[in-house]
Amino acid sequence: MSDLSLPVDLPPTNEPLRIAVRRMRWFKAAFQKYVDAAAVQLGCQFEIDQSKLADNFVRWLRAVEAQKPADKAARREYFEFAAGLMLRELTAAMPLTLLSPPTKAAPDSAAAFWPEGYVSTLFCLTIHAAAMEQEYRSSPDTSPAISDLRHWWSFRENIAEDASFSVGFLQMLLGNQPDWVMPGVFRAKLQRDIAEANNSS
Amino acid sequence: MPNRLPQPPDAMPLREALRAMRHMLRKGGETLIDTIPVADLPVPRLAGAVLQQVEALARGVDHVTSGMAKLVLGASAQPSPSLPGIAGQAAPDAAFAAACYAALRAVLAHLGVAGVFLSEAAIRQAYRAAMTDQADEAETVLAARLTRGLINGHVIRGVTAADAAQVPGAGLDQVAIFAVMLWLQTDRPEGDDGAALEAATDMAVALSGDIARACATVTPAALAALFKEFAPRV
Numbered sequence: 001m002s003d004l005s006l007p008v009d010l011p012p013t014n015e016p017l018r019i020a021v022r023r024m025r026w027f028k029a030a031f032q033k034y035v036d037a038a039a040v041q042l043g044c045q046f047e048i049d050q051s052k053l054a055d056n057f058v059r060w061l062r063a064v065e066a067q068k069p070a071d072k073a074a075r076r077e078y079f080e081f082a083a084g085l086m087l088r089e090l091t092a093a094m095p096l097t098l099l100s101p102p103t104k105a106a107p108d109s110a111a112a113f114w115p116e117g118y119v120s121t122l123f124c125l126t127i128h129a130a131a132m133e134q135e136y137r138s139s140p141d142t143s144p145a146i147s148d149l150r151h152w153w154s155f156r157e158n159i160a161e162d163a164s165f166s167v168g169f170l171q172m173l174l175g176n177q178p179d180w181v182m183p184g185v186f187r188a189k190l191q192r193d194i195a196e197a198n199n200s201s
Numbered sequence: 202m203p204n205r206l207p208q209p210p211d212a213m214p215l216r217e218a219l220r221a222m223r224h225m226l227r228k229g230g231e232t233l234i235d236t237i238p239v240a241d242l243p244v245p246r247l248a249g250a251v252l253q254q255v256e257a258l259a260r261g262v263d264h265v266t267s268g269m270a271k272l273v274l275g276a277s278a279q280p281s282p283s284l285p286g287i288a289g290q291a292a293p294d295a296a297f298a299a300a301c302y303a304a305l306r307a308v309l310a311h312l313g314v315a316g317v318f319l320s321e322a323a324i325r326q327a328y329r330a331a332m333t334d335q336a337d338e339a340e341t342v343l344a345a346r347l348t349r350g351l352i353n354g355h356v357i358r359g360v361t362a363a364d365a366a367q368v369p370g371a372g373l374d375q376v377a378i379f380a381v382m383l384w385l386q387t388d389r390p391e392g393d394d395g396a397a398l399e400a401a402t403d404m405a406v407a408l409s410g411d412i413a414r415a416c417a418t419v420t421p422a423a424l425a426a427l428f429k430e431f432a433p434r435v
Contacts, residue, residue: 024435025393025400054403061434 008037010130017131018079022064027057031123035096038119042111043104046119052095060089067186074186076136080174081186083128084167088184090120092163110152117156124170143175213295217322224318224359226258281391284340293332298325304381304398305357311402312367312377318358327354341428344382345421351378352416370409379412379427380405386432401435 011029013020020026031053035046063085069078096116105111111118125142132138145151151172158165168178179187279286282300290296302321309317327350331343357374368376384401405412408427415423 022434023400024404025396028400028403029396050403051406054407058404058407 008034008126010034010126017127017134021127021131022061024054024057028053030127031095034123034126035119038122041104042102042115042119044102044115045099046116047097047099049095049097052093055093056089056095059092060086063089063184069186076132078186079131079135080128080140080171080176081167083124084170085184086127087121087124087170088163088166090124091117091159091166094120096120108149110146110149113149113152114156117152121170121173125173128170128174140174142173146173211295213298213321213325217320220321221318224316227316228359281389281394282385284344284385287385294325294328297328298322300385301328301351301356301381304384305377307395307398308377308380308402309357311399312373312406314360314364314367314373314377317360317364320354320356320358323354323356324351327351327356330354339425339429340386341425341432342421344386344428345424348378348382348424349416349421351382368406368409370413372413375412375416376405376409377402379408379424383428383432383435386428387435388433389435397435404431404435 010017011026011033013026015023021030028050032048035048039046064082067078067081067085069075094116096119098115102112102115105115129140132140151169155165155169159169164182164184165180166183168180168183171178171183179185279296279300282296282304287293287296287300298321301324302319305319305324309315309319327347331347331350352372352374355374357377360373365373367373380398380402383405384398387397387401389397408431411427412424415427418424
């Protein structure tokens with residue numbers, strides 16, 4: 001995980017994280033806790049629109065279920081894709097409002113450039129990292145691109161055109177090659193569907 | 202002969218009557234203040250005193266209501282109620298009505314709606330009407346039929362335009378009742394009751410369009426499908 005991540009303890013749960021994160025009460029508590037910690041670290045204030053956050057969650061849940069692969073071999077890759085979908089929903093209807101600008105972030109940093117997008121992205125990376133650690137005992141690394149402000153400029157500009165760009169952006173931050181043509185479509189499932197269609201014709 | 206304790210009297214009709222009186226007094230006082238500003242009256246001091254008396258009466262009714270409920274029933278609703286748990290109780294209709302009433306109150310408070318009247322009697326009636334002998338019926342289908350029964354039974358009354366505006370799309374009653382029924386189907390530890398009910402309410406608001414469409418269909422299937430999809434996600 002990047003050194004940009006925040007040392008936040010996610011809310012306790014008796015369930016595996018991949019299950020807990022798909023419960024609204026855990027998701028809301030985790031987001032609140034993360035945003036509170038980020039606000040302290042960045043020296044700013046955020047307000048969370050709980051209604052938007054609930055919308056984000058419901059849309060994410062449906063998107064995750066709709067593309068869930070039956071093939072267990074694709075599960076690990078899907079974890080990363082699901083984190084990207086979460087970022088897509090958060091950036092498509094941003095639940096965060098900045099009430100006061102960061103006083104502790106470097107002026108040329110992503111956190112200063114777009115605090116709401118930065119915190120949402122790091123939240124998704126944190127959830128993804130925690131789930132990967134729990135399921136696979138592996139800690140994903142983030143790409144150096146996360147510190148490059150040009151990527152954040154591009155990210156913010158492109159999601160105004162297509163929110164699915166967020167999925168590709170997150171994959172890029174995790175050091176993978178995104179599918180920029182259809183970033184919101186799970187590649188493994190798409191390939192399987194095409195193969196099935198070819199076989200049946 | 203075994204020593205049997207006498208059945209305590211059913212306090213619900215009394216509670217319902219007292220709540221109705223409290224609602225009427227509150228609404229009446231608000232309407233009076235809205236209609237005739239006290240300062241504009243020829244004898245404002247006297248009018249103010251009358252309104253204070255009305256308010257004191259309403260507060261007295263509140264006190265009597267809660268005191269009576271405590272005296273006769275003890276705790277009004279079981280913690281962490283669930284539909285199967287309620288069905289296994291000696292008086293399931295009363296248990297459901299108590300749980301549903303308390304949860305609806307909390308849901309409406311979370312939505313910022315105050316001052317509506319909730320009919321515990323209508324909730325109890327809806328439960329009785331929805332119960333069938335279909336033992337193999339899925340919990341989601343029973344919940345869907347109950348939801349429709351509660352909506353059609355107008356258990357939430359006196360909703361103002363300002364109250365209704367708290368929820369987009371679907372009616373306030375549909376969303377609030379859906380939230381309670383969703384919550385009743387959610388696995389949760391006892392300490393999570395409040396957080397789960399808030400989450401169910403937020404989820405119901407986010408699903409208000411789906412709920413309205415499901416309620417507009419003839420069968421409970423669409424509502425049951427929504428419960429199946431989202432009860433494990435609260």
